[in-house]
Amino acid sequence: MQKYFVPPEQLTEAEAVITGEDAHHLANVMRARVGDSIKVSDGATREATATVAEIAKNRIVARVDELHPPTAEPAIRVTIAQSLPKGDKMETVIQKGTEIGAVRFVPFVSERTVVAYDAKKETKRLERWQKIAKEAAEQAHRGRVPEVEAPLAWKQLLQAAGEADAAFFCYEKEAGSMLRTALRSAIASRGGTDGMRVLLIVGPEGGFTEREAQEAEQAGCVPVKLGARILRTETAGMVGLACVLYEAGEMGG
CATH class of the missing domain: 2.40.240.20 (Hypothetical PUA domain-like; domain 1)
Structure with a gap:
């Protein structure tokens, strides 16, 4: 239907x-x-x-x-912050992320972002991204269309991270906790997932620099691993999102 x-x-x-x-x-x-x-x-x-x-x-x-009332919206609200990738990969992130259950997308520019950001093309590109989110939401029978924001600078993203109940950044050099472990700790501290706001930060093709990793931690973001394998930038957000929703019981978990 x-x-x-x-x-x-x-x-x-x-x-x-x-x-x-x-x-x-x-x-x-x-x-x-x-x-x-x-x-x-x-x-x-x-x-x-x-x-x-x-x-x-x-x-x-x-x-x-x-x-x-809508019946397909997750109780836990996940925002994917994605460093601008090459080509049409951002469109893939928005389309598939919407299907899985993200509520918001925040593109950003980091040190190793290879895309040349052009403010003059911003309006047209943002309109296309919003249209992709709308069409994906209709296809997936979502109860709402996810927000797609205009790209932020790295410093702006870190300032906005404080609005989330839990902020994680995917860092392939992180030798500590897996996303599941960090998420479980955050859920326990909060006392449940209902209405919980999670920010999942994904780096560019070349990954985060050590300085960015330090700045993210100083801003309260928790570094996490998504497994032993190195994922493409457009894959990492989808894997992280699915893990969060599964752990929150939104995907049969």
């Missing part, structure tokens, strides 16, 4: 109104017909199972059959 996100004012107890590109997609790509069932969400606190009642150009009205 196809799912679409609409502004809160377009989802009432009686009907859901889908407009713009989503209406075009539903009518012309999915070839919806009156009587078809769809899912609609306001991206926040409500979602509905609805039946298509009216199809017009760039506007579809569906009758709400059942309205209820």
Whole structure:
């Protein structure tokens, strides 16, 4: 069953109104017909199972059959902070991270980031990333679309890390705790995972420098390992995210 996100004012107890590109997609790509069932969400606190009642150009009205709170959102809220990778790898991180259950993505620039950051292209690229997050959220039947923020400088990211209940940075040279061990300790200290905010920081293709590792620890971030194998930058975030959600009981754990 196809799912679409609409502004809160377009989802009432009686009907859901889908407009713009989503209406075009539903009518012309999915070839919806009156009587078809769809899912609609306001991206926040409500979602509905609805039946298509009216199809017009760039506007579809569906009758709400059942309205209820979102059921697919994890109780633990994980943000992936990803050092800007080469090519279209950031798109992969956002798409797959959204499917798995991340609630927010924060790109950042670190010492070994090889991507030439161009502020002039920022708006267009951010719009594309947000669109990818929205489409992935619809495909995965998420209850909300994850936030995708504009890239931060390393120092800015470390300042923002203090807002999380627990912040971990993946460091291949870390000889200490595995992510599972550090996460269990953080959960025990907090007394549970409900509403817990976790920041998972992933470095660039060349990894973090020793100076960045020291700065991260000074900012309260915990260095962790994801295993004995060296992962690609676009893989590390997905593995870390899945581990966090599994440990929190969100993936059958």
